[in-house]
Amino acid sequence: MQDLTLSLIQADLHWQDPLANRAELTKNIASLSGATDLIILPEMFTTGFTMEAAGLAESMDGPSVRWMADMAKKAGTTLCGSLIIESGGRHYNRLVWMPPQGQATCYDKRHLFRMAGEQDHYSAGEQRVIASLKGWRICPLVCYDLRFPVWSRGVNEFELLLYVANWPASRRSAWRTLLPARAVENLCYVAGVNRVGTAGNGVNYIGESGVYDYLGNPLAEGGEDARVLTVQLSGRKLMRYRDKFPAWRDADHFRLVD
Numbered sequence: 666m667q668d669l670t671l672s673l674i675q676a677d678l679h680w681q682d683p684l685a686n687r688a689e690l691t692k693n694i695a696s697l698s699g700a701t702d703l704i705i706l707p708e709m710f711t712t713g714f715t716m717e718a719a720g721l722a723e724s725m726d727g728p729s730v731r732w733m734a735d736m737a738k739k740a741g742t743t744l745c746g747s748l749i750i751e752s753g754g755r756h757y758n759r760l761v762w763m764p765p766q767g768q769a770t771c772y773d774k775r776h777l778f779r780m781a782g783e784q785d786h787y788s789a790g791e792q793r794v795i796a797s798l799k800g801w802r803i804c805p806l807v808c809y810d811l812r813f814p815v816w817s818r819g820v821n822e823f824e825l826l827l828y829v830a831n832w833p834a835s836r837r838s839a840w841r842t843l844l845p846a847r848a849v850e851n852l853c854y855v856a857g858v859n860r861v862g863t864a865g866n867g868v869n870y871i872g873e874s875g876v877y878d879y880l881g882n883p884l885a886e887g888g889e890d891a892r893v894l895t896v897q898l899s900g901r902k903l904m905r906y907r908d909k910f911p912a913w914r915d916a917d918h919f920r921l922v923d
Contacts, residue, residue: 666800666900669825672701673858673894675874675887676710678831680865681721683711683748687732693893698740701895702799706746707829707860708808709758714831714864715749718786722751725769733763741765743798747774747807747829755788760805760829762796770796774807775816783809801825801900808832811843811857819851820916824903827856831864834871841873845881852879852906852913854898861891879906 674693679685690706697704708714711729712721723729729748737744743764750759750771758774773790777783793816796803802823808830810816817826826847832840840859848855854877861872874887876896885896907913 666824666904668900669703669799669801669898670701671856671876671896671898672697672704673856673874673876673885673887674704674706675858675872675890675892675894676707676860677862677891678707678710678713678860678864681712681715681717683721683723683729686711687729691732691736694736694740694744697742697893697895699742701742703803704740704742704744705827705829705856705858706744707858708747708831709749710746710829711748713860714781714808714868715866716782716786718749718751718756722749722756724751725771730761730763730769733761734767734769737763737765738767745805745827745829749787756786757790758783758787758807760807762794762805764798770794772805772807774810776809776813778809795823803827805829811847812839814847814850815919815921817847817851818916818919819853820918821907821913823851823853824900825854825856825898826851828858830857830859831868831870832857832859834869837871837873840871841875844875845877845883848877848879849881852903852910854878854884854903858894859887861889879903
């Protein structure tokens with residue numbers, strides 16, 4: 666495994682304004698061209714976390730997914746983040762994994778945030794996705810998924826677990842606790858990218874994006890302001906630790922059922 670460089674864009678998103686968000690994020694992505702392997706955007710990076718699914722949804726050949734393909738190609742890097750997608754008459758909070766070659770992989774958010782009524786406006790995903798980059802197996806998940814350790818659990822299935830989020834300030838302790846917990850229990854790196862600022866519905870977001878190693882130690886932390894956070898992960902160190910402390914060999918095997 667080669668080392669892997671991640672860049673987390675901790676943005677103050679424009680409320681329900683895809684054009685403005687794409688314009689702002691274009692500047693961040695352009696500054697990272699040739700300097701990183703993977704750029705991670707927040708959850709619903711085109712709109713903020715909104716329940717206006719019907720009015721704001723795009724298709725997989727709509728302007729935002731085309732923008733992702735263009736940005737990934739220009740920057741020569743993989744780009745990922747979630748946005749509102751309509752498919753087959755349903756709406757999804759869909760994470761799009763876009764490599765520079767333009768062949769997208771998608772993950773639909775499994776756990777819909779009941780306290781905001783997300784389940785009334787979006788359909789839940791049914792399966793996880795494992796993406797591949799530079800020899801790394803990467804499992805991308807979305808926000809509320811972080812609270813569910815069974816869905817986040819892998820038995821030697823991935824080296825990097827990542828979460829894109831709109832995680833509010835009122836629940837910051839859970840965010841800061843669960844990210845390193847997922848790293849320790851999976852013996853993997855974990856990255857979580859969150860937005861900052863106050864959304865149009867009055868919800869305040871904390872930022873505090875972070876990257877944690879397999880021991881739960883912070884490698885990079887984003888604070889509370891809009892910024893880009895870049896960190897390099899060592900595949901060699903991870904494999905060496907897994908060989909030295911192979912707790913994954915004693916993990917419980919299970920099968921998920923609805």
